[in-house]
Amino acid sequence: MNHPVIRRICDRKWPVDFWNVRLVTSKNEELSVRQKIVQPARKVLDQGMMVTVLNGSGVGYAATSDLSEHGIGKAFESATAWANQTAQHMVFKAEDFPGVHPQGSYQSPAKNTYHSVSLKDRLDLLKQASEVLSSNSKIVDDEASFSFNDVSQIFLSSEGGHAEQSFHYFYPNLAAVAHENGLTQFRTLNGRGLASQFGFEIFEKRPFKEEAVRIREEAIELLSAENCPTGKMDLILMPDQMMLQIHESIGHPLELDRILGDERNYAGTSFVTLDMFGTYQYGSKLLNITFDPSLEGEFASYAFDDEGNTAKREFLIKDGILVRPLGGLLSQSRAKMPGVANARGSNWNRPAIDRMANLNLEPGNSSFDEIVSAVEDGVIMHSNISWSIDDSRNKFQFGCEYGKLVKNGRVVKTVRNPNYRGISETFWRSLKMTGNQSTFEFYGTPFCGKGEPNQAIRVGHASPACLFEGVEVFGEATT
Amino acid sequence: MTRDYFFDLVADLKEVLGSSYVFTASFSGESSDFVRFNNALVRQAGTVNQGTVQVDVIKGMRHTLVALSLGGNLDDDKKALHALVNEAKANLEYFEDDPFLLYSTDVKDSLDVVDARLPPAAEIVSTIVEATRGLQFVGIHAQGLTHRGFANSFGQRNFVTRETFNTDFSIYLSADKAVKANVAGKTWKTDAFMQELEKSKKMLSLLSRPAKTLAKGNYRAFLSPTAVGEICSMLSWGGFSEKQGRTKQSPLMQLRTSERSLHPSVHLFENTASGTGTPFESGGYLRPAKVELIKEGRWANGLVSPRTAKEYGIDTNGANGNESPESIEIGAGSLAGEDILSSLGTGVLINNLWYLNFSDRTKCQLTGMTRFATFWVENGEILAPMNVIRFDDSIYRLFGSNLEALTKDRQFMLDQSTYEERSTGSMHLPGALVKEIAFTL
Numbered sequence: 001m002n003h004p005v006i007r008r009i010c011d012r013k014w015p016v017d018f019w020n021v022r023l024v025t026s027k028n029e030e031l032s033v034r035q036k037i038v039q040p041a042r043k044v045l046d047q048g049m050m051v052t053v054l055n056g057s058g059v060g061y062a063a064t065s066d067l068s069e070h071g072i073g074k075a076f077e078s079a080t081a082w083a084n085q086t087a088q089h090m091v092f093k094a095e096d097f098p099g100v101h102p103q104g105s106y107q108s109p110a111k112n113t114y115h116s117v118s119l120k121d122r123l124d125l126l127k128q129a130s131e132v133l134s135s136n137s138k139i140v141d142d143e144a145s146f147s148f149n150d151v152s153q154i155f156l157s158s159e160g161g162h163a164e165q166s167f168h169y170f171y172p173n174l175a176a177v178a179h180e181n182g183l184t185q186f187r188t189l190n191g192r193g194l195a196s197q198f199g200f201e202i203f204e205k206r207p208f209k210e211e212a213v214r215i216r217e218e219a220i221e222l223l224s225a226e227n228c229p230t231g232k233m234d235l236i237l238m239p240d241q242m243m244l245q246i247h248e249s250i251g252h253p254l255e256l257d258r259i260l261g262d263e264r265n266y267a268g269t270s271f272v273t274l275d276m277f278g279t280y281q282y283g284s285k286l287l288n289i290t291f292d293p294s295l296e297g298e299f300a301s302y303a304f305d306d307e308g309n310t311a312k313r314e315f316l317i318k319d320g321i322l323v324r325p326l327g328g329l330l331s332q333s334r335a336k337m338p339g340v341a342n343a344r345g346s347n348w349n350r351p352a353i354d355r356m357a358n359l360n361l362e363p364g365n366s367s368f369d370e371i372v373s374a375v376e377d378g379v380i381m382h383s384n385i386s387w388s389i390d391d392s393r394n395k396f397q398f399g400c401e402y403g404k405l406v407k408n409g410r411v412v413k414t415v416r417n418p419n420y421r422g423i424s425e426t427f428w429r430s431l432k433m434t435g436n437q438s439t440f441e442f443y444g445t446p447f448c449g450k451g452e453p454n455q456a457i458r459v460g461h462a463s464p465a466c467l468f469e470g471v472e473v474f475g476e477a478t479t
Numbered sequence: 480m481t482r483d484y485f486f487d488l489v490a491d492l493k494e495v496l497g498s499s500y501v502f503t504a505s506f507s508g509e510s511s512d513f514v515r516f517n518n519a520l521v522r523q524a525g526t527v528n529q530g531t532v533q534v535d536v537i538k539g540m541r542h543t544l545v546a547l548s549l550g551g552n553l554d555d556d557k558k559a560l561h562a563l564v565n566e567a568k569a570n571l572e573y574f575e576d577d578p579f580l581l582y583s584t585d586v587k588d589s590l591d592v593v594d595a596r597l598p599p600a601a602e603i604v605s606t607i608v609e610a611t612r613g614l615q616f617v618g619i620h621a622q623g624l625t626h627r628g629f630a631n632s633f634g635q636r637n638f639v640t641r642e643t644f645n646t647d648f649s650i651y652l653s654a655d656k657a658v659k660a661n662v663a664g665k666t667w668k669t670d671a672f673m674q675e676l677e678k679s680k681k682m683l684s685l686l687s688r689p690a691k692t693l694a695k696g697n698y699r700a701f702l703s704p705t706a707v708g709e710i711c712s713m714l715s716w717g718g719f720s721e722k723q724g725r726t727k728q729s730p731l732m733q734l735r736t737s738e739r740s741l742h743p744s745v746h747l748f749e750n751t752a753s754g755t756g757t758p759f760e761s762g763g764y765l766r767p768a769k770v771e772l773i774k775e776g777r778w779a780n781g782l783v784s785p786r787t788a789k790e791y792g793i794d795t796n797g798a799n800g801n802e803s804p805e806s807i808e809i810g811a812g813s814l815a816g817e818d819i820l821s822s823l824g825t826g827v828l829i830n831n832l833w834y835l836n837f838s839d840r841t842k843c844q845l846t847g848m849t850r851f852a853t854f855w856v857e858n859g860e861i862l863a864p865m866n867v868i869r870f871d872d873s874i875y876r877l878f879g880s881n882l883e884a885l886t887k888d889r890q891f892m893l894d895q896s897t898y899e900e901r902s903t904g905s906m907h908l909p910g911a912l913v914k915e916i917a918f919t920l
Binding site for chain 2: 262
């Protein structure tokens with residue numbers, strides 16, 4: 001309890017029924033090299049706190065970057081004023097508000113953090129990658145980038161709750177833009193999805209420079225590839241596209257605050273209703289979805305959510321049946337059903353709402369070769385490039401950077417502009433095969449948008465390669 | 480944290496850096512109240528006070544950026560900023576000369592600061608709760624001051640403070656059937672909110688009719704200014720960027736190369752003079768009052784940041800780093816408001832679009848969903864609400880070969896985005912009558 005800000009908060013008796021504070025300190029570094037030229041590097045030091053107050057039957061919050069005695073006092077005053085002013089008008093009852101007092105800590109598993117690699121070496125890695133990416137005249141633009149974020153998050157509450165979590169986030173990327181005869185094609189590192197809580201050790205299995213060679217060659221290959229065919233066919237989604245598929249058509253519709261209507265004006269509602277939990281056949285029997293904040297290194301792993309609830313792995317869909325929503329303690333009380341520890345704010349300046357964190361599709365039994373062998377006519381799709389879904393999270397259309405045509409159980413050629421569309425309600429029932437552990441990979445992104453005021457938050461998604469049958473697939477525009 | 484605080488904060492940066500350095504500094508801050516509603520009750524209410532300063536530390540052609548969230552105690556903030564700046568100075572040895580570094584040395588000060596005049600947010604919230612009782616009213620009321628500032632070692636000082644509110648709401652009938660509306664601006668008028676509420680309630684009665692599900696195919700349609708705004712937001716994702724054009728990534732490549740064109744009635748501008756976007760950028764360049772981006776359906780100019788200007792040897796027009804518009808405007812057409820339904824005849828009245836993306840970026844093929852109050856119209860009469868449907872169509876059809884008319888009346892819309900901070904952008908757009916829009920799912 002030596003942290004001066006903690007003392008300023010905890011040493012005073014605040015005249016309210018309950019309070020909690022989320023104190024966030026973030027150190028961020030962004031480095032990138034484009035066309036072999038180092039782009040303006042940026043270092044950010046960000047610090048602030050969010051105080052939430054329950055007083056009588058009202059709840060209010062205040063966020064401030066002023067962590068002086070005076071600033072903290074003003075924030076408590078402001079949050080209390082909102083609690084008092086809204087006491088008669090809250091959409092939930094005071095007893096539904098979670099008064100949790102956690103104790104504990106969490107530390108990201110990163111071994112080789114950016115502190116252990118010199119700035120010169122970090123820049124050299126990026127320069128080498130950009131050199132590789134740009135070493136063909138058909139590549140008209142390229143970028144190699146690292147984003148590092150060290151976040152210290154301290155949760156305090158009125159009855160002595162104190163949980164400290166230290167996160168190390170690493171988000172590397174590579175991008176190549178190939179152009180020839182009026183055609184432009186893009187290839188990136190897993191659809192810009194390689195975010196995790198690991199450090200430079202991720203390059204031990206996938207050397208950054210070798211990945212740059214692959215990205216460059218695949219971008220060029222797409223220029224002479226045939227257009228993706230159109231029609232109903234089998235579809236193999238690789239883990240870096242499954243990430244988006246799980247996110248949009250399972251994650252968002254299962255968010256309990258959406259089901260309760262909070263998000264209807266912005267992020268949308270859900271085709272899922274409260275009465276569906278326990279009985280609804282969401283997908284085929286192969287579909288097993290977990291909320292798993294404990295998977296080591298996955299981007300949104302943590303020990304406590306921002307309501308102070310202890311995070312643990314739970315099945316949301318088991319053998320295809322919908323069993324549990326993505327709802328934090330407040331939403332659970334409002335809906336009167338169990339959920340998970342997923343109430344999170346994107347930073348100190350935003351209040352906690354129901355978010356996804358790590359949402360994973362559990363591996364099955366099939367090898368990748370067995371999946372391909374089972375396909376008579378289909379397409380394999382890698383790396384998301386386009387995403388769109390309706391506000392109930394039902395009708396979707398997604399596009400990928402890179403496709404492979406499969407005929408009679410064999411991969412025959414590369415195809416460009418692979419797209420597909422479907423409806424969440426029925427799509428997951430067409431899940432025919434799930435890959436085994438050898439195909440299982442995890443990805444993450446810091447850009448999941450939701451909430452009013454808006455919040456972009458980190459999420460992680462792990463999945464094996466999956467085969468879906470009878471999907472509407474199509475290629476580039478014909479108009 | 481306002482103008483004086485920012486200027487005081489950077490006042491001695493020149494001395495801290497030393498004579499062989501220059502700096503540019505940007506400030507972004509806000510004091511905002513956010514109250515979100517569900518079922519005409521308060522879901523979350525709170526206040527956010529924040530400010531961030533970003534400094535580009537420059538020595539010759541080498542430079543690096545540092546940013547700091549400000550606490551509000553000048554001595555402490557100076558100390559933290561000086562530590563970051565000194566660290567940046569030490570790190571400069573690792574960076575090479577940046578051939579595309581460009582900043583303004585021509586000192587041009589500007590000041591546009593307003594005082595807070597809006598009523599307290601709690602007062603407005605009481606009005607809203609009272610007026611919407613019994614409705615499935617959902618949304619957010621945001622209000623407060625936003626600040627943007629610039630300073631450099633040459634002595635230039637710019638600052639703009641605006642006070643705005645943005646009440647963005649929907650009223651639901653059931654499931655996904657709802658009407659969406661927005662009142663926003665500098666002056667809160669309860670009458671204006673009540674009028675918008677009544678208009679929405681009236682439209683809600685139309686939503687109670689049995690919904691129509693359209694088969695996929697091509698249909699006549701009217702796109703409201705809000706729906707046109709969604710399309711403009713998509714085009715702004717690289718479409719007007721000079722750099723994206725020069726590197727063949729722009730979704731408007733075929734317009735840039737004159738391979739395709741839009742309808743001659745389409746005139747599109749970045750209108751800083753009449754919009755609410757920041758009138759200066761982070762290198763210290765002031766933005767021109769108006770930049771013509773599309774003229775009579777053909778490519779006119781791109782948005783050029785200082786960096787792109789240096790890279791390609793052209794002039795900057797003060798664009799931000801993303802080269803995206805902040806005060807986008809489309810010129811008015813001739814279709815009168817009272818003639819919209821009769822001119823549409825039989826087709827789809829689209830009030831909102833949702834979740835757009837490119838299904839083929841090179842050809843500017845867009846996909847997205849209808850959302851909120853979208854109606855089926857026959858012979859100029861609204862017959863039924865529609866179930867949501869996906870469109871997948873090209874901008875060269877929607878705003879080109881299939882564009883019949885733009886409306887005479889345009890809507891001025893404040894950007895509702897609040898990711899990280901409240902946006903200061905705006906749009907001024909007409910509605911669009913189109914011969915065909917392609918629905919696919």
